[in-house]
Amino acid sequence: MAKTMAQLPYHYGVKVRVFPSTGQKRLIKRNSDASRFIYNEMNGMNNDLFWLKKVKTPITLVLKRIADLTERLKKASTAISNIHGWLNFIGYRCI
Structure with missing residues (x-):
């Protein structure tokens, strides 16, 4: 059985700083806006x-x-993206 982090004698962490390009910044912002x-x-x-x-x-x-709201909440969040087309837009290239 696998041990949890609390059961391990040492905990390791990595701190990384990234420098995204302009296209990557747009993509990150678009994803965070869509999830919000x-x-x-x-x-x-x-x-x-x-x-x-x-x-x-x-x-x-x-x-x-x-009844309509109950049905909509049972479906996955992809049902919302089907209603709002801008959530499906893939207009940014990550280069």
Whole structure:
């Protein structure tokens, strides 16, 4: 059985400084922006779902929205990138 880091007698770490090119900086920024966007979208869906479930007299529109949000949250985050095409854009070359 493999040991965990806490069970090993010594812990080693490596500190590395990188100097990305301009294209790589753009790619890193685009990836971090996309992940932040997806997180915020899913957080917004959870927030909407929370408040919709608090409605005292649910009407068909509210029930339909609750079902839609529940289904969207069950799917992977790739479903969000299918809706928002800019998340699939590969416009930067990493050279």
